[in-house]
Amino acid sequence: MKQSNDYPIARSTDATEGIPRAKPARWLNRTVGGVGLTSALGDFCYETTTVILPGFFAVLGLPAALLGIIEGIADAVASFTKMAAGFIADKLGHRKLLVLIGYGLTPLGQALIALAVGWPLLMMGRLVSWFGKGLRGPLRDAIVAQAIRPETRGRAFGFHRAMDTVGAVLGPLLGIGLLGWAQTLHWADPSRAFRLVFWLTLIPGALAVLSFLILVKDPGHRPNPALKFFTALRELPPRFKRYLGAVGLFGIGDFSHTLLILAATQLLTPSMGVVRAAQVSGLFYVMRNVTQVVASYPVGIMADRFGAKHVLVIGYILGALTGVLTVAAFWFSTVSIVIIAGIFFVAGLYMAVQEALEAVITADMVSADKLGMNYGALGTVNGSAKFISSSLVGILWTAVSPTFGFGLAALLMAAGTVDLMRLRMR
Numbered sequence: 001m002k003q004s005n006d007y008p009i010a011r012s013t014d015a016t017e018g019i020p021r022a023k024p025a026r027w028l029n030r031t032v033g034g035v036g037l038t039s040a041l042g043d044f045c046y047e048t049t050t051v052i053l054p055g056f057f058a059v060l061g062l063p064a065a066l067l068g069i070i071e072g073i074a075d076a077v078a079s080f081t082k083m084a085a086g087f088i089a090d091k092l093g094h095r096k097l098l099v100l101i102g103y104g105l106t107p108l109g110q111a112l113i114a115l116a117v118g119w120p121l122l123m124m125g126r127l128v129s130w131f132g133k134g135l136r137g138p139l140r141d142a143i144v145a146q147a148i149r150p151e152t153r154g155r156a157f158g159f160h161r162a163m164d165t166v167g168a169v170l171g172p173l174l175g176i177g178l179l180g181w182a183q184t185l186h187w188a189d190p191s192r193a194f195r196l197v198f199w200l201t202l203i204p205g206a207l208a209v210l211s212f213l214i215l216v217k218d219p220g221h222r223p224n225p226a227l228k229f230f231t232a233l234r235e236l237p238p239r240f241k242r243y244l245g246a247v248g249l250f251g252i253g254d255f256s257h258t259l260l261i262l263a264a265t266q267l268l269t270p271s272m273g274v275v276r277a278a279q280v281s282g283l284f285y286v287m288r289n290v291t292q293v294v295a296s297y298p299v300g301i302m303a304d305r306f307g308a309k310h311v312l313v314i315g316y317i318l319g320a321l322t323g324v325l326t327v328a329a330f331w332f333s334t335v336s337i338v339i340i341a342g343i344f345f346v347a348g349l350y351m352a353v354q355e356a357l358e359a360v361i362t363a364d365m366v367s368a369d370k371l372g373m374n375y376g377a378l379g380t381v382n383g384s385a386k387f388i389s390s391s392l393v394g395i396l397w398t399a400v401s402p403t404f405g406f407g408l409a410a411l412l413m414a415a416g417t418v419d420l421m422r423l424r425m426r
Contacts, residue, residue, distance in 0.1 A: 029147060029148070030215055030216075030217065031143065031144070031147040031215070031216050031217050031219070032144060032147060032148060033215065034211055034212060034214070034215025034216040035140060035143065035144050035212070035215075035216055036163030036164075037163065037211050037215065038103065038140075038208050038211040038212040038215070038216065039140075039163050039164040039167065039208075040163045040164065040166045040167040041167065041204045041205070041207045041208035041211060042103055042106060042167065042204075042205070042208040043164055043165075043166070043167020043168045043171050044167045044170065044171045044174065044201070044204035044208075045106050045107060045110060045171070045201045045202075045204045045205035045208060046106055046109075046110070046129055046133070046171075046201070046205075047167060047168050047171030047172050047175070048171045048172065048174050048175035048178070048197065048200075048201045048204075049110055049113060049129075049175065049197075049198060049201055050171075050172070050175075050258060050261075050285075051171070051172035051175045051176060051261065051281075051282035051285050051286070052175045052176070052179050052194055052197060052278060052282060053067075053113075053258065054067060054258060054259075054261045054262035054265050054278065054281070055179075055194065055265055055274060055275065055277075055278025055279075055281075055282075056113075056191065056194040057122075057262070058262075058265060058266075058269070058274050058278070059190050059191045059194060059274065060117070060118070060191060062118075062119055062122075063394075063398045064259070064262055064266075064394050064397040064398050064402070065391075065394040065395045065397065065398035065399070066119050066122075066394070067258060067259065067262055067394055068255070068256070068259055068390040068391050068392070068393050068394015068395065068397065069390070069391045069394055069395070070119070070122060070123045070126050071126070071256035071258045071259065071386075071390045071394075072256065072386055072387035072388065072389065072390030072391040072394075073123070073126075073127065073387055073391075074126045074127055074129070074130035075130065075256060075382075075383050075386035075387055075390065076383040076384055076386060076387035077127055077130050077131050077134060077383075078130040078131065078133050078134035078137075078383060079134060079379040079380050079382055079383020079384070079386070080134070080380055080383060080384075081130075081131055081133075081134030081135050082134045082135075082137055082138050082379045082380075082383075083377070083379060083380050085098060085102075085134065085135045085136075085137075085138055085139055086138040086139070086142075087229050089138070089139050089142065091223060091225060092223050092225075095139045095142060095143055095218050096143070096212075096216065096218040098135055098136070098139055099135075099136045099139050099140050099143070099212060099216075100209060100212055100213060101132070101135060101136075102131075102132040102133065102134075102135035102136025102137075102139075103132065103136055103205075103208045103209045103212055104132065104209050105128050105129065105131060105132025105135070106129045106132045106133065106205050106208070107201070107202045107205030107206055107209075108128055108129075108132075109124075109125040109126065109127070109128035109129030109130075109132065110125065110129065110198055110199075110201045110202055110205060111125070111198075111199075111202060112124050112125030112128060113125035113126070113198050114195045114198035114199050143216065143218050143219065146219045147217070147219050165289070165293045168289045168293075169286055169289050169290055169293070172282050172283075172285055172286045172289070173283075173286055175197060175201075175282060176279045176282040176283060176286075178196075178197045178200060179193060179194065179197050179275070179278070179279060179282075180279060182194075182196045182197055183275055190274075190275065193275070233377065236377060237365060239365060239423075239424075240362070240365045240377075242423060243361065243362075243365060243420075243423055244377060244378065244381045245419065246416055246419035246420040246423055247358060247378065247381055247382065247385075247416070247420075248381045248382075248384070248385045248416075249385075249412065249415055249416035249419050250316055250319065250385075250412070250413050250415075250416025250417060250419075250420070251381065251382050251384075251385025251386060251388075251389060251416070252385045252388050252389050252392075252412045252416075253319075253320075253323065253389055253408070253409040253410065253411065253412030253413035253414075253415075253416065254319060254354075254385065254386065254389055254409070254413060255323075255386075255389045255390050255392075255393040255406075255409050256386060256389075256390040257285065257288065257347060257351075258390075259390060259393055259394065259397075260285075260288075260322075260326065260343070260344065260347060261281045261282065261284070261285050262281075263326055263329070263330070263402060263406075264277070264280070264281035264284055264340050264343075264344075265277045265278050265281045266402075267329060267330070267333070267334060267335060267340060268280055268281065268335060268340070270335070271335045280337070284340060284341055284344040285344065287341060287344055287345065287348070288344040288345070288347050288348040288351070289348065290348070291344075291345050291347075291348025291349060291352070292348040292349075292351045292352040292355075293352075295348065295349055295352035295353075296352045296355075296356055299311060299315075299352050299353050299356050299357065300356055303356070303357055308357045308361050308364065309361060309420070309423070311353060311357055312353060312354070312357040312358065312361065312420065313417060313420055313421055314353065315349070315350045315352075315353025315354050315357065316350070316353075316354070316413060316416060316417035316420060317414075317417055318346055318349050318350035318353070319350040319354065319413045319417075320410050320411075320413040320414040320417060321346055321350075321410075322343060322346050322347045322350060322410075323406050323407070323409045323410025323413060324407075324410045325339075325342070325343045325346065326343055326402075326406040327402075327403045327406045327407045327410065329343060330401070330402045330403045330406070331403050358378060358382075359378070362378050389409060389412070392405070392408070392409075393405040393406060393408075393409050396408065
């Protein structure tokens with residue numbers, strides 16, 4: 001067999017297909033490095049927008065209900081797309097082209113947001129970006145998994161997560177810095193500063209597409225035309241379905257943290273002004289991301305030692321606490337930087353637990369040959385719940401009060417925590 005420069009060959013057998021398959025000897029090969037660079041650039045593109053979008057809503061005079069609905073729908077679209085994308089790729093065997101389309105949709109969505117003067121284009125831009133995010137995610141991970149040997153997957157995916165986090169942390173910082181610079185141009189219309197930042201995000205978005213196109217090689221995937229979508233869904237294990245019920249109940253209260261940015265912006269605006277408040281709130285979101293990154297590995301160690309379910313219960317409790325603390329912040333009209341920063345810190349902790357361990361418990365409950373579809377089911381439940389939660393909190397915020405909206409979210413997350421505690425793992 002011919003040996004390429006990108007993949008020094010090590011022979012292995014594919015357990016699902018029963019055929020010999022070539023595996024690269026080095027885990028940090030061109031494909032893994034290319035995927036990491038692409039993920040960092042992609043996060044630069046859309047995370048820069050995420051952190052300043054609530055301020056843009058405030059400048060345009062749009063209500064919190066609209067932000068909640070848009071974010072909820074976007075989360076749902078991304079989650080449903082993940083399941084469909086994984087199924088289509090497994091059935092047809094095409095992956096790289098779909099991933100390229102997914103990355104290309106992100107800057108297209110950013111351009112629509114930059115052009116928006118009201119909610120319709122804002123919603124369309126967010127939906128286009130999140131559809132692309134859902135389309136590329138599972139297929140990109142499948143390419144990475146097949147581009148290296150099984151015994152080096154931990155390092156490869158760890159590197160990818162680290163590169164992804166570089167974009168998640170530096171992207172918001174870039175957005176805040178660019179917004180501050182744009183303000184110095186003294187626009188007559190304050191929305192122009194936000195629009196300029198949105199246009200600039202197209203640069204890393206386009207570079208992400210080029211990076212994946214040039215650097216990433218799909219190792220190949222055999223199609224499975226006999227795969228049936230609804231048959232696989234019907235065969236979900238009963239215990240796993242009960243677990244999805246607990247995840248879904250918690251998720252109905254697990255509002256998008258874009259609303260948390262909006263909450264901080266609204267609380268701080270009387271003392272700082274809307275632009276300065278948006279910048280500070282963006283920094284809080286960066287801190288949340290950093291907290292999540294730092295906590296993720298210790299969370300994994302705790303799960304291995306004490307059991308993933310027990311640690312996930314603690315994470316769910318922290319999620320409910322985030323809602324309670326936000327209610328208290330609005331109730332007392334706090335303008336304390338320390339208190340608001342503490343809310344984002346707790347949010348980062350529970351997100352680290354939730355994102356790491358919901359998937360671990362899923363793998364413990366289902367058979368390996370159907371793991372992809374089961375992960376799709378988990379993503380669909382989470383996305384549907386996110387849509388309900390963000391929409392519900394946003395609507396109640398506008399129609400009643402933010403304390404009522406976040407208070408109900410905290411109660412729902414607490415109910416999901418109790419449901420998870422009652423679940424038997426064996």
